[in-house]
Structure formats: structure tokens, C-alpha cells
Amino acid sequence: MDMNEIKEIFFQECEEQLAELESGLLKMNDGDRDPETVNAVFRAVHSIKGGAGAFGLDDLVAFAHVFETTLDCVRSNKLEPTQDVLKVMLKSADVLADLTNAARDGGSVDESRSRGLVKELEALANGELPSPSAAAEAPAPKAAAKPVAAAPAPAPKPTDDSGFQPVPFSFDDFGGEGDAGSGMPAYEIIFKPRYELYSKGNDATLLLRDLSRLGEMTIFCNSDELPGLDELDPEGAYFFWNITIKTDKGEDAIRTVFEFAEWDCELTVKPVEEARAEATSNDELPMVPVPFDLSILDEAGAAEDVSGTAAAEAAAAVAAAETASNVTQMAAAAARVEKKESAAAAAAAASAAAAQNNAAGAGQTIRVDLDRVDRLINLVGELVINQAMLSQSVIENDTTGTSSINMGLEELQQLTREIQDSVMAIRAQPVKPVFQRMSRIVREIADMTGKSIRLITEGENTEVDKTVIDKLAEPLTHMIRNAVDHGIETPEKRAAAGKNTEGTVRLTAKHRSGRILIELADDGAGINREKVRQKAIDNDLIPADSNLSDEEIDNLIFLPGFSTADKISDISGRGVGMDVVKRSIQALGGRINITSKPGHGSVFTMSLPLTLAVLDGMVVTVAGQTLVVPLTAIVETLQPEASAIHSFGANHRLISIRNSFCPLVDVGRILNFRATQANPVEGVALLVESEGGGQRALMVDAIQGQRQVVIKSLEANYTHVPGIAAATILGDGRVALILDVDAVVGASRGQSLKAEMSLAAVG
Amino acid sequence: MSYAVKNLNEGDRELIAFRIGDQEFCVNIMSVREIRGWTPATTMPHSPGYMLGVINLRGAVLPIIDLAARLGMKPADPTARHVIIVAQVRRKVVGLLVDAVSDILTVTDETIQPTPEISTELERQFARGILAIDKRMICLIELESLFPETESEAA
Numbered sequence: 031m032d033m034n035e036i037k038e039i040f041f042q043e044c045e046e047q048l049a050e051l052e053s054g055l056l057k058m059n060d061g062d063r064d065p066e067t068v069n070a071v072f073r074a075v076h077s078i079k080g081g082a083g084a085f086g087l088d089d090l091v092a093f094a095h096v097f098e099t100t101l102d103c104v105r106s107n108k109l110e111p112t113q114d115v116l117k118v119m120l121k122s123a124d125v126l127a128d129l130t131n132a133a134r135d136g137g138s139v140d141e142s143r144s145r146g147l148v149k150e151l152e153a154l155a156n157g158e159l160p161s162p163s164a165a166a167e168a169p170a171p172k173a174a175a176k177p178v179a180a181a182p183a184p185a186p187k188p189t190d191d192s193g194f195q196p197v198p199f200s201f202d203d204f205g206g207e208g209d210a211g212s213g214m215p216a217y218e219i220i221f222k223p224r225y226e227l228y229s230k231g232n233d234a235t236l237l238l239r240d241l242s243r244l245g246e247m248t249i250f251c252n253s254d255e256l257p258g259l260d261e262l263d264p265e266g267a268y269f270f271w272n273i274t275i276k277t278d279k280g281e282d283a284i285r286t287v288f289e290f291a292e293w294d295c296e297l298t299v300k301p302v303e304e305a306r307a308e309a310t311s312n313d314e315l316p317m318v319p320v321p322f323d324l325s326i327l328d329e330a331g332a333a334e335d336v337s338g339t340a341a342a343e344a345a346a347a348v349a350a351a352e353t354a355s356n357v358t359q360m361a362a363a364a365a366r367v368e369k370k371e372s373a374a375a376a377a378a379a380a381s382a383a384a385a386q387n388n389a390a391g392a393g394q395t396i397r398v399d400l401d402r403v404d405r406l407i408n409l410v411g412e413l414v415i416n417q418a419m420l421s422q423s424v425i426e427n428d429t430t431g432t433s434s435i436n437m438g439l440e441e442l443q444q445l446t447r448e449i450q451d452s453v454m455a456i457r458a459q460p461v462k463p464v465f466q467r468m469s470r471i472v473r474e475i476a477d478m479t480g481k482s483i484r485l486i487t488e489g490e491n492t493e494v495d496k497t498v499i500d501k502l503a504e505p506l507t508h509m510i511r512n513a514v515d516h517g518i519e520t521p522e523k524r525a526a527a528g529k530n531t532e533g534t535v536r537l538t539a540k541h542r543s544g545r546i547l548i549e550l551a552d553d554g555a556g557i558n559r560e561k562v563r564q565k566a567i568d569n570d571l572i573p574a575d576s577n578l579s580d581e582e583i584d585n586l587i588f589l590p591g592f593s594t595a596d597k598i599s600d601i602s603g604r605g606v607g608m609d610v611v612k613r614s615i616q617a618l619g620g621r622i623n624i625t626s627k628p629g630h631g632s633v634f635t636m637s638l639p640l641t642l643a644v645l646d647g648m649v650v651t652v653a654g655q656t657l658v659v660p661l662t663a664i665v666e667t668l669q670p671e672a673s674a675i676h677s678f679g680a681n682h683r684l685i686s687i688r689n690s691f692c693p694l695v696d697v698g699r700i701l702n703f704r705a706t707q708a709n710p711v712e713g714v715a716l717l718v719e720s721e722g723g724g725q726r727a728l729m730v731d732a733i734q735g736q737r738q739v740v741i742k743s744l745e746a747n748y749t750h751v752p753g754i755a756a757a758t759i760l761g762d763g764r765v766a767l768i769l770d771v772d773a774v775v776g777a778s779r780g781q782s783l784k785a786e787m788s789l790a791a792v793g
Numbered sequence: 794m795s796y797a798v799k800n801l802n803e804g805d806r807e808l809i810a811f812r813i814g815d816q817e818f819c820v821n822i823m824s825v826r827e828i829r830g831w832t833p834a835t836t837m838p839h840s841p842g843y844m845l846g847v848i849n850l851r852g853a854v855l856p857i858i859d860l861a862a863r864l865g866m867k868p869a870d871p872t873a874r875h876v877i878i879v880a881q882v883r884r885k886v887v888g889l890l891v892d893a894v895s896d897i898l899t900v901t902d903e904t905i906q907p908t909p910e911i912s913t914e915l916e917r918q919f920a921r922g923i924l925a926i927d928k929r930m931i932c933l934i935e936l937e938s939l940f941p942e943t944e945s946e947a948a
Contacts (some may be wrong), residue, residue, distance in 0.1 A: 408851070
């Protein structure tokens with residue numbers, strides 16, 4: 031494995047970490063104050079920083095470091111994660127993502143943006159609140175219970191009378207590490223290994239010995255959490271250490287000692303003033319061992335009667351729980367000591383902690399090359415076809431009726447179906463990453479336009495084929511931009527209309543009858559129908575006297591060359607209209623619809639296939655050939671009557687459908703399968719609606735039925751064939767071609783299919 | 794068909810020989826993926842005469858070329874006895890319809906004689922040389938020349 035590969039893996043991991051970071055921050059933004067969430071966020075930034083350091087990506091490291099420092103303040107409860115703090119952090123996450131991308135693709139990032147953020151982050155880390163108004167309006171659920179940044183933190187009160195005393199810290203000088211006091215700066219460290227540390231073969235003693243090399247060290251072992259013998263898990267981790275060290279190596283050097291144990295222990299490193307450190311080491315440190323209280327044993331025994339396993343679990347979980355927050359840590363300690371009322375509470379805490387750990391452990395994934403998955407899908411497709419062929423021939427040859435062969439075949443059929451489903455599921459992924467990306471876009475545009483927007487996502491765990499997800503991002507981005515820029519009004523207008531000044535954009539994904547439905551709803555002004563109509567008339571898109579329903583007017587915005595924006599803004603109106611959105615959705619085999627209510631907003635509804643590998647098709651016969659017509663293109667099928675067919679000019683024919691005339695296109699003729707046009711009365715007409723607008727009646731000889739077909743590429747071994755979108759393999763093992771309806775309709779307009787065809791067919 | 798495991802010397806190359814009508818041809822064995830029987834192909838619209846259509850090769854769409862027609866000879870009338878040589882040409886896999894596969898030859902570069910000057914443009918385009926083996930004349934075909942580079946890039 032060469033360096034580039036390793037780097038590639040790092041960037042892949044970065045993507046995951048960035049997603050984790052953003053989702054964590056968003057969760058916190060919604061009021062989640064779970065220490066595990068904060069930890070996850072911190073961890074994400076930390077991992078990126080670590081990896082970036084290894085590859086010498088200095089810009090990334092520098093930014094991640096500042097970000098990490100600020101996050102650490104949140105982690106250690108010095109900084110209240112108010113909405114305004116989180117706003118800065120979300121922006122920082124965006125910049126971090128940009129820096130990562132720049133490092134990967136060799137681009138650059140607007141330096142003023144990152145520099146500004148660095149200042150903001152540093153200010154936050156130094157305890158300067160973003161703005162007073164922000165602090166006032168931000169919810170501060172734990173404000174009273176927690177030391178507030180910038181104020182010297184009072185020592186947390188002992189939580190019980192057990193003799194356990196938390197270590198008091200000074201937060202005064204956190205920002206300037208290493209320069210506290212005169213002479214050698216001192217640090218207070220709480221090192222609390224978890225069970226995992228030992229299980230991975232680490233030895234706390236070695237770490238402590240390493241630490242002692244940094245300078246003069248005072249160390250106390252705290253055995254407060256040592257349970258009674260009957261509860262003792264011989265493999266558990268119960269001791270923790272309070273360390274005071276005087277070193278000029280700096281906080282980073284201390285953290286480096288614990289680098290490899292970082293996630294398997296709770297580690298708090300705080301610089302203290304020397305005098306203070308002196309004092310604490312003499313008087314305040316909880317060096318008083320817990321008196322061995324026999325009552326603990328009794329109670330534990332009693333508790334065991336009631337919920338023996340729960341108590342045991344509790345003890346293990348207290349050791350294992352990943353709770354970096356001191357508050358939680360103390361609470362856990364308190365819970366253990368105050369056994370009387372705490373057996374149940376501890377059990378609850380334990381199960382909560384266990385649930386957390388489970389949540390973190392869930393969703394294990396492996397990374398697989400997409401080619402391998404595709405190959406597997408191909409093979410399974412073959413298996414399905416083979417199995418069908420086998421069944422067919424057995425049925426044809428079997429005269430005895432029931433036989434063990436039939437039973438075996440049935441089982442084979444079931445197994446194949448199951449394998450097919452599971453293989454298809456491998457490619458399926460939740461739409462979450464795309465949705466998450468949208469939240470960033472909403473933030474950015476809201477910032478640019480000075481609007482206040484709240485993005486609500488629902489059903490982000492809905493799964494779709496990866497290729498669909500990848501291709502969804504672009505149209506969705508465009509629609510979100512539109513919704514925020516055009517859809518939602520300015521706060522002033524909203525206030526005037528009696529709405530909440532904060533606009534809401536709701537992005538929803540759900541499964542509906544074998545397709546995925548994605549809805550984008552905004553509570554903005556809705557479509558200004560009069561304006562849209564006027565614009566369409568101005569642009570010659572509709573006749574001035576046309577009588578359109580509201581719905582038809584709404585759908586005008588999907589026409590090419592349509593933009594309701596009065597002026598071209600930075601955000602939208604760059605020549606990419608909703609027609610492009612519609613086209614990309616259609617390219618995915620999907621449909622898009624809009625409903626709008628003036629004053630109440632608009633809803634865009636996209637219906638997409640779950641996978642691009644499979645297509646719903648109408649299997650038809652044309653000139654002895656079997657073709658597949660995508661079902662999404664077909665509006666209706668009809669049996670033409672002789673009276674409905676009208677000749678038009680020398681070569682054209684029209685079919686009258688409910689008093690309108692629609693050009694008739696002979697598929698067999700246009701694909702050059704036959705020399706003359708077939709008699710329409712003997713065939714079936716498929717009324718199709720093409721991308722370029724306009725309906726056509728496609729003539730085919732017969733309809734065989736509807737079927738789901740697996741799409742196969744023609745280009746891989748052959749070449750692009752005009753009029754043919756792709757190929758598929760039918761149950762009899764033969765190849766059938768999938769009709770490119772748009773190209774055929776285009777050809778009927780006079781553009782020759784053959785002209786595009788290169789002379790040599792293969793190559 | 795005679796198989797023999799031989800230690801190839803440098804400069805040796807292995808060729809697969811096949812028959813179209815009464816003529817013998819051969820191609821480099823390294824480009825041959827497999828040999829299979831004829832199955833009916835699905836006709837492609839607007840395709841040239843030598844393009845028989847596409848078949849299903851374990852889930853992949855495989856175009857089939859009537860090599861006789863491609864070489865300017867009488868087009869084949871495919872039957873179950875015909876053989877498809879599945880060959881890799883650059884990044885694409887194609888099937889070549891021939892009458893029968895006859896031999897695997899090991900030859901050195903020296904035994905390959907230049908194409909005689911009487912050849913027409915068409916033959917000169919495909920033939921890379923001629924082998925004389927046991928009074929047989931075998932024409933060496935360069936597969937790449939059947940499908941010019943520019944085409945594959947445009948596709």
C-alpha cells in the first residue's frame with residue numbers, strides 16, 4: 031500500500047468524521063447535551079487533526095487544533111454550547127470540510143473565512159461569549175449547575191458525605207497554556223482508566239511512569255470507586271489517579287503521554303497556578319481513602335437480592351461508561367457510594383451507559399469497492415435468470431407432476447429471491463449524508479440573504495441505492511437554494527405577514543410503494559401565480575390568452591428558460607433553472623411535482639426509483655424484436671382505430687386522441703428494423719411524454735407485459751446506440767434493448783437517429 | 794484441439810487458430826477470454842452488416858461480430874456448430890463468430906512472414922503476417938485493427 035492509498039483512506043475517514051461532526055453539532059443545536067454527543071464531536075475533530083498531522087497538512091492541523099481547543103471547553107463544561115456558540119462551530123465544521131477537500135483536491139480555501147473563524151473560536155475558548163443578546167436568548171438548561179466560562183470556577187460541591195471530594199480546578203488561564211504563574215507551570219491531571227484500557231494490554235503504571243519523566247510529579251491514587259468484594263469485577267477498572275505535575279513541556283506533552291489511551295480513559299488536564307497546585311496537593315486533594323464501610327457490603331448484598339445482576343452491571347458500567355464530564359463522573363461516584371437509594375439509580379445509569387455504548391458500537395461497516403458489489407449484483411442477476419430458465423425446462427419436461435426436483439426448485443427460487451434482495455440491500459444507503467449536506471447549504475444561503483431559516487429533516491435513515499443518492503445531491507441543492515432564496519421571505523416580510531420570523535424548510539424522505547418519496551416543503555410565500563403566468567407569456571412559453579389551472583401554472587416553472595427571480599442573485603438565477611432539476615430527476619427515472627399555496631409556501635415532491643439497477647418497463651414486440659419501454663415515460667396505451675389515424679403530408683401520420691392530434695411514430699421504422707411503416711391498426715400505440723415536451727404515440731406491434739428489468743450497459747462493450755438507452759436480459763437469457771424514448775421522439779421531429787451513428791459499430 | 798504445456802522461450806508466442814470457410818486465421822491467445830457456442834443474438838438498430846447483434850455473457854452485454862463479413866468474405870449463416878471467440882480488445886470484450894477453432898500454436902516471431910504484396914487494402918488492414926505450418930497457411934490477425942482506436946475513444 032503506497033502513501034497515496036493511505037492518504038485516500040484518511041480522506042475517506044475524514045468524510046465520515048465530518049459527517050459525524052456535523053450531525054453531532056446539529057444534535058447539540060437541538061438541545062442535546064449528552065456528554066457522548068460532545069465527545070463524538072470532539073473525537074471527530076481530533077481524529078482529523080491527528081491524521082492531517084501525519085500527512086503534514088498544516089493548514090488543516092492548525093484550524094482543527096483551534097477548533098478542538100474550543101470544543102474541549104465545551105466538553106469540560108467551561109463553555110455553554112448556546113445556539114450562538116454552535117453557530118460558530120457549525121461554520122467551523124464547514125470550513126474544516128472545505129480545508130479537507132482542499133487538502134485532497136489541491137484547491138484553496140478563502141483564508142479570510144478561516145482566519146475570522148479562528149478568532150471567534152479562540153474568543154470562545156477564552157471565555158468571551160459571542161454576544162450578550164445571544165447569551166440571553168440562548169437556552170441554558172444547565173447554566174445554574176455549571177461553572178460559567180470566564181468566571182473562576184468554584185470547586186464543585188461535594189456531592190455527598192462519603193468523603194469523596196472532586197478536584198477543584200482553576201479555569202482562569204486555560205487559553206494560555208504553559209504560562210500560568212511564574213517558573214514551572216503546574217498541571218492538574220485526573221487520569222481515570224476504563225476497563226478497555228487494560229483489556230487492550232495497556233498498563234496505567236507505564237503511562238504514569240512516562241508522565242513522571244516530564245517533571246516533578248505528585249500523585250494520589252483514588253480508590254473511591256472500589257466496590258465491595260462481592261461486587262468486584264476482577265477485570266474491572268476502579269482506581270483513578272489525581273496527579274499534579276510541574277513541567278515546562280506544556281499541556282500537549284502531557285496529552286501525548288496518554289495519546290494511545292485517550293479513548294479508553296477519562297482524562298482531564300488543567301493548568302493551575304503554582305500556589306494553588308501547592309495548596310490542593312496538600313489539603314484539598316481527595317487523598318482520604320474511603321473508610322471501608324461494612325454497611326456497603328451489607329447493602330450491596332441486600333441489593334443483590336433485589337437486583338443482583340443490575341448492581342453488578344452498574345459497577346461494571348460505572349467503570350466502563352464513557353463520561354468525560356466531571357459532573358457525570360461525580361454523579362456516578364455518588365451513585366455508587368450512596369448505595370441506599372442508589373441501587374436502582376445506578377442500574378438505570380448503567381443501562382443508559384450501556385445503551386450509549388451500544389449506540390456507538392452499532393452500525394459497524396466495512397468499506398467495499400463498488401466494482402465488487404456490482405460484480406456480485408451481476409452474478410446474482412445471472413443466477414436469477416438461470417434459475418428461471420431451469421424452472422421453465424423442468425416444468426416443460428416434468429410429466430410426473432410432483433417430484434423432489436420441483437421441491438428443490440421451489441427452495442432454490444426462494445433462496446435466489448432472498449439472495450437478490452440482500453445483494454440489492456448492500457448498495458442501499460440512508461439518504462442521511464445528502465440531507466446533512468443540505469443543512470450546510472441552508473446555513474450558507476440563510477447567512478447570505480440575511481434570513482433566519484430552520485431546516486427540519488425527517489426520515490433521513492430511509493435507504494436508497496447509492497447511485498441514486500449520489501445523483502440526488504445536485505437537484506436537491508438547487509431546490510434548497512431556490513426555496514431559501516425565492517421561497518422564504520425576509521424576516522421583516524414574515525413578521526408583517528404575521529408569521530414566525532424564522533422560516534422553516536422541511537426535507538422529508540419516505541418509502542412509498544417501491545419508490546422513494548422526497549419532499550421539500552417551505553413555509554414561504556408560495557408561488558406568485560400572476561407573476562409566473564406573466565413571465566411565461568413574456569417568454570413566449572404560453573399563449574397570452576391560455577387558460578391554465580393553478581397547478582399548471584405552478585408547473586410552468588419547470589419549463590426551460592424560466593426564472594422568477596427579478597434579478598440574478600449570487601445564489602440562484604445563474605442560468606440553471608428548475609428545468610435542469612426536472613431533467614436530472616427524470617434522468618434518475620423519477621418525477622417531480624409541485625404544489626403551492628399562496629402565503630403558506632410550496633411543496634416539491636420527488637418520486638424516485640429505489641435503485642438505478644432496476645427499471646419498471648413495458649415489454650413490447652417490434653418487428654420481431656423484443657424491446658423494453660420505460661414505464662415512467664408511458665402516459666397511456668391505446669388500440670388505434672382506423673378512423674383515428676390521419677395522414678399528414680407525405681410521410682407523417684397523426685392519431686386523434688380526445689380531440690387532439692398526436693404524431694404517430696413507428697418504432698420499428700425509426701430503429702430501422704423494417705423498411706416501411708407498419709399498419710397502425712394492427713399494433714398498439716403507447717402514448718409517451720418526452721423530456722423535450724410534447725406527446726407522441728409510439729407504435730409497437732404488441733405488448734407482452736410489464737416487468738422489472740435489470741439495466742445493463744451497452745457502452746461497456748459496444749457503443750452508444752441512438753434510440754437505445756441500455757440493454758437488459760430477459761428471463762430466457764436473451765438480451766432485450768431498452769428504448770430511449772426521448773431520442774426516438776426527437777428523431778420523429780426530424781433529427782435523424784442514423785446521422786449520429788458512427789460508421790463502425792464496434793470499438 | 795491439441796493442448797501442450799510448453800515452456801515458452803522468449804520471443805515465443807501462443808496463437809489460437811480458427812477456420813472461416815476454407816481459410817485459416819489466428820489471433821494472439823492473450824486476448825482470448827473464452828470460446829463458446831453460438832446463441833441467437835439480439836439485433837441492434839442501425840448496425841453495420843457484420844454486426845450480428847448482442848448476446849448475454851453472464852450478465853454482460855456482448856456484441857457479436859461476423860468475422861467473415863468483417864474481413865470482406867461471404868457473411869456467415871450462423872448455426873449451432875459455429876463458435877464464438879470471446880476476445881478482449883483494448884478495454885472492451887467482443888465476440889467473434891468463426892466456423893471452428895482448430896489449434897493452439899506456439900511460434901517464434903521469425904516464423905511469421907510478412908503479408909504478401911498482392912493483398913488488397915482490406916486484407917492488408919487486418920493481417921499482421923502469414924504463418925506456414927505443415928503446409929497450412931495461417932493468417933495472423935491483429936484484433937485492434939478490426940476496431941480502430943479512434944472509434945473506441947469516441948464511444
